[in-house]
Amino acid sequence: MDKSKFKIRDILKSLRVRFFIIVFITGLVSCLVMHSVILTSYEDRAVNVRSTEVQTQLRILANHLIVSNYLLDTSSEVINAELGMLANLYDGRVIVINDDLKVVKDTYNISQGKTIISEEVVNCLKTGSKGTVSKYDQANGYIEIVTPIIESDLIQEEDVSVKDKTSEVVRGVLLTSVSTDTIATTLTILSRRAQSLEVVIILVILVFAAWVSHTLLKPFDRITAAINDVKAGYTDEPITGPNYLETEQIIKAFNALLKRMKVLDDSRQEFVSNVSHELKTPITSMKVLADSLLAQDDVPNEVYREFMTDIGAEIDREDKIINDLLSLVKMDKKASGLAITSVDVVNMTEVILKRLRPIARRHNIELTLESKRAIVAEIDEVKISLVIMNLVENAIKYNKDDGWVRVELDADHQNFYVKVIDSGYGIPEESLDHIYERFYRVDKSRSREIGGTGLGLSIARNAVLMHRGSIDVQSKIDEGTTFTVSIPLTATAATTAVK
Numbered sequence: 001m002d003k004s005k006f007k008i009r010d011i012l013k014s015l016r017v018r019f020f021i022i023v024f025i026t027g028l029v030s031c032l033v034m035h036s037v038i039l040t041s042y043e044d045r046a047v048n049v050r051s052t053e054v055q056t057q058l059r060i061l062a063n064h065l066i067v068s069n070y071l072l073d074t075s076s077e078v079i080n081a082e083l084g085m086l087a088n089l090y091d092g093r094v095i096v097i098n099d100d101l102k103v104v105k106d107t108y109n110i111s112q113g114k115t116i117i118s119e120e121v122v123n124c125l126k127t128g129s130k131g132t133v134s135k136y137d138q139a140n141g142y143i144e145i146v147t148p149i150i151e152s153d154l155i156q157e158e159d160v161s162v163k164d165k166t167s168e169v170v171r172g173v174l175l176t177s178v179s180t181d182t183i184a185t186t187l188t189i190l191s192r193r194a195q196s197l198e199v200v201i202i203l204v205i206l207v208f209a210a211w212v213s214h215t216l217l218k219p220f221d222r223i224t225a226a227i228n229d230v231k232a233g234y235t236d237e238p239i240t241g242p243n244y245l246e247t248e249q250i251i252k253a254f255n256a257l258l259k260r261m262k263v264l265d266d267s268r269q270e271f272v273s274n275v276s277h278e279l280k281t282p283i284t285s286m287k288v289l290a291d292s293l294l295a296q297d298d299v300p301n302e303v304y305r306e307f308m309t310d311i312g313a314e315i316d317r318e319d320k321i322i323n324d325l326l327s328l329v330k331m332d333k334k335a336s337g338l339a340i341t342s343v344d345v346v347n348m349t350e351v352i353l354k355r356l357r358p359i360a361r362r363h364n365i366e367l368t369l370e371s372k373r374a375i376v377a378e379i380d381e382v383k384i385s386l387v388i389m390n391l392v393e394n395a396i397k398y399n400k401d402d403g404w405v406r407v408e409l410d411a412d413h414q415n416f417y418v419k420v421i422d423s424g425y426g427i428p429e430e431s432l433d434h435i436y437e438r439f440y441r442v443d444k445s446r447s448r449e450i451g452g453t454g455l456g457l458s459i460a461r462n463a464v465l466m467h468r469g470s471i472d473v474q475s476k477i478d479e480g481t482t483f484t485v486s487i488p489l490t491a492t493a494a495t496t497a498v499k
C-alpha cells in the first residue's frame with residue numbers, strides 16, 4: 001500500500017505527467033460542458049417553441065368558445081371537434097373550466113362536472129387579463145398551459161373626445177397539458193450521438209495531450225543528455241539545442257558555468273606546473289652542489305663549507321616557497337580565518353621596518369616612516385604585517401643602490417592608508433595588471449637572482465581583500481613605484497562594506 005502510494009507521488013512529480021493531466025482534463029471538461037450546454041439550450045428552445053405554438057392555438061380556441069357560448073352549452077359539434085383535434089395534435093389534454101371552477105369539458109372525459117381548485121386556475125380567473133401562463137414539468141414530460149377565456153365588450157363613450165373602451169371579463173379557463181415526449185426522444189437521440197462523438201473527441205484529446213506533453217518537454221531531455229555528456233567527459237563543448245526562452249536560459253547558465261570551470265581548471269593546472277617548477281629549482285641546485293662535492297676526492301674543508309652554505313641557502317629558499325604557498329592556500333579558505341584584534345598600526349609598522357632595516361642597509365637604502373596620526377584598527381595583525389612586509393621588501397629588493405623607501409601612514413573616519421614609495425626601477429605598464437598573479441615576475445632572471453618567486457604580492461592582495469580593503473599601484477620606469485593599501489578601521493565597517 002505504502003509502496004504504491006510512493007510510486008504515484010513519484011509519477012506525479014514528473015512535469016510531463018502533470019502537463020498531460022492538465023491538457024487532458026482541460027479538454028475533457030470543455031467537451032462535457034459543451035455537451036450539456038448544447039443539449040440544455042436545445043431543450044429550452046424546443047419547449048419554448050412548442051408552448052408558444054400551443055398558446056396561439058388556445059387563444060384562438062378561447063375566442064371560439066366565447067363566440068359559441070360554449071361555457072353554458074357544450075353541445076357545439078364544431079367546438080368539440082376542434083378541442084379533440086387540438087388534444088390529438090399535441091398528444092395532450094384540454095380541460096375547459098367555467099368561472100365557478102367547474103369542469104365543463106375534458107377531452108379525456110374524466111373530470112366532467114368536477115371542481116378544479118388548482119392555484120394556477122384560480123389565479124388565472126382572478127387576473128386573467130395578464131394572459132396565458134405556461135409551466136414546464138421536465139420530470140413528468142409535459143407542459144401545462146393555463147389560458148383565460150376572455151369576453152371583451154366594447155363600451156361606447158358618449159363623449160366623443162374620450163376614446164372607446166373595452167371591458168374584459170374572464171369567463172373561464174382552458175387548462176391544457178401538452179406532452180413533450182417528442183422533445184425527450186430527440187434529446188435522447190442527440191445525447192447518444194454526442195456521446196459517440198465524445199468518445200472520439202476524448203481519444204483525440206488523449207493522443208493530443210500525450211503528444212504535446214512529450215514534444216514540449218523534449219528540450220529538457222536534450223539538455224540533460226548534453227549535461228550528462230559533459231559530465232561523463234565525452235565533450236567539454238558548450239551545449240546547444242533548439243529551444244524555448246526557458247531552456248535557452250538554462251543552457252546559457254550551464255555554458256557560463258562550463259566556461260568558468262574551464263578557466264578554473266586551466267589556472268589550477270598552470271598553478272600546479274608553476275609550483276612544481278619553483279620547487280624543483282632549489283632541489284636541482286642542491287643536487288648539482290652535492291654531486292660536484294662527491295665527484296672530488298680530498299675536498300678541502302673550506303670548499304665543503306662553501307658548498308654546504310650554498311646548499312643551506314637553497315634549503316631556505318625551498319622553505320620560503322613552501323611557507324608562501326601554505327599562506328596562500330590558507331587565505332583561499334576565505335575570510336572566516338581572520339583573527340581580528342585591536343592593533344596599533346603605527347607601532348606594528350615600526351616593528352616591521354626594524355626587521356627589514358638590515359637588508360636595506362646592505363644596499364645603502366634609506367628606509368623612513370612618516371605617520372600623520374595615531375592609528376588603531378581592528379585587523380588580523382599577522383596578515384596585515386605580511387602585506388606591509390611584502391611591499392616594503394619589494395621596495396627594497398627592486399631598488400637601486402643608495403636609493404630610498406618611504407612608508408606613509410594616514411587614516412580618515414573609515415579607513416587607514418599605507419603608502420610604500422620607492423626610488424626603484426619601476427614596473428612597466430603592461431605588467432601592472434599581472435603583478436598580483438601567482439608566480440608572476442616582471443623580469444624572471446633578475447627576480448630569481450634577487451630571490452623572488454612571485455608569490456609576495458599575491459599573498460598581500462589576498463590578505464587585503466579578506467579585510468575588504470583595496471590595493472593600488474602607480475609606477476614609472478626608472479623613477480619608482482608607489483603601492484597604496486586602504487583597509488577599513490573596524491571589522492564591522494568591513495562587513496557592512498560587503499553589503
Ligand SMILES: Nc1ncnc2c1ncn2[C@@H]1O[C@H](COP(=O)(O)OP(=O)(O)OP(=O)(O)O)[C@@H](O)[C@H]1O
Nearest residue numbers: 394395398426441442447452453454455456457481
Ligand atoms: N616595488 C617594486 N618595484 C619594481 N618592481 C616590483 C616592485 N614590487 C614588485 N615588483 C615586480 O612584481 C613582481 C611580483 O612581485 P612579488 O612580490 O609578487 O614577487 P617577488 O618579489 O618576485 O617574490 P616573493 O615576494 O614571492 O619573494 C616582482 O617579481 C617584480 O618584478
Ligand SMILES: [Mg+2]
Nearest residue numbers: 390394456457
Ligand atoms: Mg615580493
